[in-house]
Amino acid sequence: MASGWLAARKRVSELLEPQQRNDKLGDLVDFLLVVLIVTNVLAVMASTVNSIDAQYGQWLFAYEVFSVGIFTIEYVLRVWSSVEHENPALPKWKARLSYATSPMAVIDLLAILPFYLSLFFNLDLRFLRIIRLIRVAKLGRYSGAMQLLYDVFRREFKVLTAALLWLVVLMVIASSGIYLIEHQVQPDKFGSIPQAMWWAMATLTTVGYGDVTPITPLGKFFGGTITVISMAMVALPAGILASSFSEQLRKRRDTFSAKVIEAFADGVLSAKELHELEKLRKTLGLERQDAEALFNLIQKERTTKLVKTCPHCGKSVEGHE
Template sequence: MLPIRLVLAEILEGSGRNINKGRWLDAILVLIISINIVAIVLESVQSIADQYATLFWWIEAISVAIFSLEYITRVWVSVDLEQYENSSDSATLIRIKYIFSPMALIDLIAILPFYLTLFINVDLRFLRALRLLRIFKLTRYSRAMQLLLQSFKEESNSLLAAFFIMAVILILASCGIYLLEHDIQPEKFGSIPAAMWWAMATLTTVGYGDVVPITPIGKIFGGVITILSMGMVAIPTGLLASSFSEQIRKRRAVFADEVHTSLAHGKLTKAELLRLEELRLNLGLSKLEANAAIRQQLNTLHHLVYCPHCGEKLES
């Protein structure tokens, strides 16, 4: 029989023999987080907040109790996580490392606002903003958010380079429009920092229209900046879109490689199917994608062709 700490670790991480229990727990937590977000948004409407104050308080209290229990349990079982399996650090040091990991910090932020109100007076609007950060807890369960965060991580150097170029163009655009429009519109382009508002709105192609050049040369300069901005904004967007697709391709390739390894002896055992299911969930792949990868590997292994609709064997 597995120790209780290891069982809890498998449930919280959705792995091993308790993978199904972990999936149920994830679904429950996602539901609680969703209820919290809806409650926080509705609570910002004063009439609703006054009418259902007691209900909102109970939602907050129960949610914080559940999130606090989850956080404490995750810290306790962190020594049994796969990422620390080969670590030579002590249990205390492993737990400290886990506490400062990104996901653990998000879990802490989810419960921190409630406990802050017990010791200090916090502005209600500021408190709501902090509580709304609970939405980031969904990154643990959202495939899209995981892919996006991984894309940011892998393309960080390219994105920093793109944002550096945009910062340079922002400063040049601010200086240029300041020189061209300062004498005509001193109240709007009275300084380079003031001109940055126009430059930012133009470079991001938002174009609020509250500050615009009125001189002919200023309009020409603004048009050039607008054209440049369309290309500049597309750079980080293109980088993220490309990286997002690459992340999906890599995850599918990892799963396909694992299927190929598992089929080395010609068939999949129950233990191997369980491991593949765990890997599928960790990679955020759908069952359709996983089944397609398994069929493709079976086709390669046995030179068989499977119907993509019903899965029946066809003549090769």
């Protein structure tokens, strides 16, 4: 009986975690969940149109109940089967708690929690509709690009935090400076430093709404200086993300290439090895075209090493590694 539960738990983990398997049933589960998430988001958007809500409100609510039921079952199964891919050294309850506090699990919980809260508390329906839109974040689990972007944010969190901290410091300096320069001539717009922060934020982000602008020569000069400085500061996080994104993609390609070389080591590429390579490709979030290009390049390099050309007659001779 215990072995049956273990087998069932392992199979559930394989079906719900895209990186854990490579089979048609798992792909079908992914497709159905993606369709459910997308249609939920569309339903929420449609419910904000008064005419649609008045005519189809009951149907939309029924679909919401159905969706919450499916998402609840999915969440419970994910937490239950998480011991299959969490740290095996942890006790089962700690492994499940570790998964339940992960970013994607928290998003899964937030996707269903508002519905259950509305059963016990009198909450604003507009608030619930907007909160339900968080379900779109669940799509990140099924997108290799989103997973890659998440890894970039996670790895560069400290650097990005430092860059954003400098932007906050610069905003305080800019709002303080413009307050000292402009508060006497424009007390309604720059009457205090907190009030001047709106201008500083719009200027530092290079948005420049134009509703609040300095009018004194010194204020214009100061505003221009802040604008020039902000262009470099705002570009800093973008540069960090772009560099890290490229580096992470290179590392993933190197990992896949190393696995392909390892598979070619015995000279024969078995069906099991092809299955493992496809599974690794999905785990790393590589596009099939990129993986095939790397595969063909490694295969060509290996063929070039094995087939050598005689320097005298120019004919090919078989070499050995």
